[in-house]
Amino acid sequence: MLDEExxxxxxxxxxxxxxxxxxxxxxxxxxxxxxxxxxxxxxxLAKAKNRxxxxxxxxxxxGELSKK
Numbered sequence: 001m002l003d004e005e006x007x008x009x010x011x012x013x014x015x016x017x018x019x020x021x022x023x024x025x026x027x028x029x030x031x032x033x034x035x036x037x038x039x040x041x042x043x044x045l046a047k048a049k050n051r052x053x054x055x056x057x058x059x060x061x062x063g064e065l066s067k068k
Contacts, residue, residue, distance in 0.1 A: 016034050020054075027048060032058075032061040
């Protein structure tokens with residue numbers, strides 16, 4: 001099982017912490033949390049046959065992160 005986390009600065013200066021956790025049976029759990037924000041956006045992917053790269057994980061949260 002592979003776990004990864006990283007921080008990315010958005011164009012507007014906000015920083016977001018992303019996590020990727022592989023789960024058994026091809027599953028994955030991904031999260032995004034804006035710095036100093038208690039809200040954590042999360043997605044459970046039941047069948048993530050191929051490991052997602054960082055750009056793919058980040059793109060899953062584009063809608064939520066575009067809100068200010």
